[in-house]
Amino acid sequence: MTPRTRPLASNPGLGAGALLTSLATVLATTAAVLTVAPAGASVTITAPTDARAGVVQLTGSVGAEPGQTTSVLYVLDATPSTGQVTGLDCSGSGTAGGPEDDLNADDSAGDVLDCEVAGVQALNRSLVATAGVQAGVVAFSRQAAAADLDPSGSATFVAPGYTGGDAVPRLDTVVSSVRRNRIGLYDAKDLGGSGSGTAFTSAISVALDTLAAAPAGPKWIMFLSDGQSGIDDAVLSRLGSSGVRLRSFGIGTEASCRPVGSLYKMAVATGETCSVVPRPADLATELAGSQPDAVDGVSVSIGSSAVAATVDAVGGWRAAFTLGAGTYTATARATLASGRVQTTQRTFSVAPGADVPDGSVSAGPGTLHATAVQVARPSPTRAVLPAKVTGRVGRPVDGLTPTRALTGARVVLEARTAAGTTWTAVAAGTADRAGRFALRWKPRSRWQSLRVVLEPPAGFGASTGAVGQPAISACKVSGKGSWTVTCRTTARRGSAVRLLDGRTVVDRAHVRRGTLRLHGTGPVKGTRIEVVRGARKVRLTL
Structure with missing residues (x-):
């Protein structure tokens, strides 16, 4: 289960008072959120004991280290x-x-x-x-x-x-x-x-x-x-x-x-x-069906069979397979709201039992086939968030494997103001035969993060993928005549940054704490920011 999503809105706006209230709330909570968000939360698998051929339940958790x-x-x-x-x-x-x-x-x-x-x-x-x-x-x-x-x-x-x-x-x-x-x-x-x-x-x-x-x-x-x-x-x-x-x-x-x-x-x-x-009578369903905001989903694969795990309220997960006798290696893949994907593997044995062919693997009864969303790194942008989001959907096997079963599946772009707040649909589209999608929307300052949600056909589990931060984003220009531009960047600390007007270098700087700052004079429009990231350069035209 994922956090509630508001219906698709055509770039809903806020009045001035509401916007100030929303921004104040976000600013008041951001520091606390950043200290506790488990961006690197681990995923574990508890190996089944005394497993016999037939339905085998695998379990594990997201967020707890082994032994905790x-x-x-x-x-x-x-x-x-x-x-x-x-x-x-x-x-x-x-x-x-x-x-x-x-x-x-x-x-x-x-x-x-x-x-x-x-x-x-x-x-x-x-x-x-x-x-x-x-x-x-x-x-x-x-x-x-x-x-x-x-x-x-x-x-x-x-x-x-x-x-x-x-x-x-x-x-x-x-x-x-x-x-x-x-x-x-x-x-x-x-x-x-x-x-x-x-x-x-x-x-x-x-x-x-x-x-x-x-x-x-x-x-x-x-x-x-x-x-x-x-x-x-x-x-x-x-x-x-x-x-x-x-x-x-x-x-x-x-x-x-x-x-x-x-x-x-x-x-x-x-x-x-x-x-x-x-409705207070619905509380039991709401509580038991909730799951951590930091966890978008867990899939478990054995060979070419991948199933969507059920995640409980504190990050514990369960996934069922029908297995014959043999030795298997299971891979658990946790997709986090931060955009990171954590994986772990566990090898276990299944003894002879039910009348299931040795070495056979299939999804357990009532289990949904797993899906995955792979979001491409957005292009640099002056806005906080990119106006275009692209990527692919498929099965989480051998990285990402396209499947015709997802052709035409609905793909929704969602935005929210801060961790823990409600996701709101801001754009929608469909996946093509190769699983590719492209979603466009008009960014607004109130939104601080994006994700893509796949709404699959019957028999498949839903999945999400966080939209990563562009290499350059959230640019602000202050001053006239002589001006300063400040942007966020994913480039490493100390990376070289230049401001160019045509082929002329106007200013040089280095990345500090995820931020770049450059100074220019004259017209802003048409100047370019250039960040050196390893062997390649990333550019944004202002």
């Missing part, structure tokens, strides 16, 4: 407002407001808190198969507290599927004890008593303190609330610099992910997404 622990906190809103709406089908039984919808047994069937409980239980179940994950619960009202998950001792985290000998996972039991203003099990905790307010500041502080004691590895907060509380700037700054990822879910029609709201600010400060779930 992924720690997740489910943070629930237990304020009085979560009981104002009742009669919802939180259990998914098809009957709204029945006894089965009172998931926390507080005699208020099918309220927002019940749907939060159901959502956390669904998310927790989706993480059971992911190795190296531990999870905990924090609930908040006027104050926040972490739940104790051990009836005979003390534990803040347990494995998602850990039962301790009970009939259901320990986490399911504890989260269903959360009532308004109170955690019931296993160490009862008051969350502030009666009164109004949604203590986001307390909730984030407790969550960060709790995660600080967790072992090395990725750390996540899944934040659920129907409120619109404020958050202290100091706590928001601490969250943004903590390395913790927070995905927020606003529940109900009154919830908001507007840039001025705390749910948005908290998520974007960590490079993650804020989603509104208007």
